[in-house]
Each structure stands twice: as C-alpha cells, then as structure tokens.
Amino acid sequence: MDLKLDNFKPDEPWIPEKTDTAAHDGQLIDGVTITPIKVYGDHRGELVELLTLRDAHPDEEPIVHVYRVTAVPGSIRGWVYHERQADRLAYTQGHFRIVLYDIRKGSPTEGMINVLELGEDNPARLRIPAFVVHAVQNRGETASFVNLPTSIYDPAMPDKCRLKYPDPSVPYEFD
Numbered sequence: 098m099d100l101k102l103d104n105f106k107p108d109e110p111w112i113p114e115k116t117d118t119a120a121h122d123g124q125l126i127d128g129v130t131i132t133p134i135k136v137y138g139d140h141r142g143e144l145v146e147l148l149t150l151r152d153a154h155p156d157e158e159p160i161v162h163v164y165r166v167t168a169v170p171g172s173i174r175g176w177v178y179h180e181r182q183a184d185r186l187a188y189t190q191g192h193f194r195i196v197l198y199d200i201r202k203g204s205p206t207e208g209m210i211n212v213l214e215l216g217e218d219n220p221a222r223l224r225i226p227a228f229v230v231h232a233v234q235n236r237g238e239t240a241s242f243v244n245l246p247t248s249i250y251d252p253a254m255p256d257k258c259r260l261k262y263p264d265p266s267v268p269y270e271f272d
C-alpha cells in the first residue's frame with residue numbers, strides 16, 4: 098500500500114472568533130439566553146457548532162439527548178412548557194419565529210412575552226427554562242432546527258404540557 102499516514106497534513110491549531118454579537122435587542126425573560134452561532138462557510142458548504150462544552154459556562158448541563166425537528170411552511174408547534182428540562186434549540190436554517198411567555202409566579206419577568214426571529218439570518222441557540230410557555234412558527238420554506246434539551250426524552254413520562262394554539266389566555270397571535 099502506497100498511502101501512509103505521513104501523506105496527510107494535520108490541521109493547524111487556530112483560535113475561533115468570539116461570537117458575542119447580540120442576537121436580540123431588549124430584555125429577555127429571566128433564564129432565557131440566546132447564543133449566536135458562528136457559521137463556517139467555504140466552497141464546500143457550511144459547518145456550524147450547535148453546542149460545545151468547550152469554553153461553556155460552568156453551569157452548562159451536558160449534552161444528553163439531541164433531536165431534529167423539520168417544520169413545514171406556516172406550521173406552529175405550541176403552546177408547550179416543560180416541567181423538568183430546559184430546551185436548547187439551535188436555529189441555523191430557515192426563518193423561525195419563537196414566542197415565549199413567562200407565566201411563572203414570582204418570576205422577575207412574570208407576564209413578559211418575547212418574540213424572537215432566529216434561523217439563517219440570525220443563527221443562534223436559544224435556551225428556554227422549564228415552565229416558560231413557548232411556540233415555534235416556521236415563516237419560510239420547509240426547514241429544520243435541532244434541540245439539545247437538558248434531559249433525555251422518556252416516552253413513558255414525556256416532560257411536555259400542551260395548550261392548543263390559539264388560546265385566548267395567551268396574549269399573542271401569530272400572523
């Protein structure tokens with residue numbers, strides 16, 4: 098065999114740029130974070146890190162469960178909240194509107210609504226804490242997003258409470 102390991106050239110070490118540009122103006126619901134995602138594009142296409150524990154905040158929970166959702170145009174998933182897990186939703190493609198509603202009693206942002214636009218124009222990872230009500234609308238062509246929730250999905254005890262959209266008790270309607 099002619100091919101030897103020495104024929105390959107290792108990648109050089111490099112230092113990633115900080116991706117700390119604001120992905121949202123205005124106050125976020127308590128516990129919600131938006132972390133911009135850097136897109137590495139070249140002639141072959143694109144690569145994105147959806148979540149890494151490298152340089153992560155020490156409180157960042159490990160990655161235990163990952164799934165992809167594909168949404169057809171105009172579809173709305175919600176309203177839902179989780180009792181135990183936080184969602185860590187990575188939006189890098191398409192055009193999604195995510196609406197959050199804080200109904201947690203005693204929360205410093207109780208009653209607040211956040212309307213977020215994430216996807217290819219604003220690639221970011223959104224953390225939604227437990228008990229924050231949310232819904233996701235696909236405003237573009239069929240596209241996917243990835244969730245890396247902080248808990249493993251248990252089919253025997255799904256951690257998801259639902260309220261059918263629309264509901265007059267939620268002061269938000271998608272256009």
Ligand SMILES: Cc1cn([C@H]2C[C@H](O)[C@@H](COP(=O)(O)OP(=O)(O)O[C@H]3O[C@H](C)C(=O)[C@H](O)[C@H]3O)O2)c(=O)[nH]c1=O
Nearest residue numbers: 162163164166174175177184231232233244249250257
């Ligand atoms: C989450 C999950 C679901 N499933 C199965 C259960 C159902 O048969 C099917 C669809 O799941 P579900 O109806 O729970 O998905 P949505 O209600 O659209 O929920 C999604 O949209 C809302 C807005 C979110 O916040 C959730 O995080 C996100 O999961 O996939 C699995 O097999 N594994 C999983 O990890």
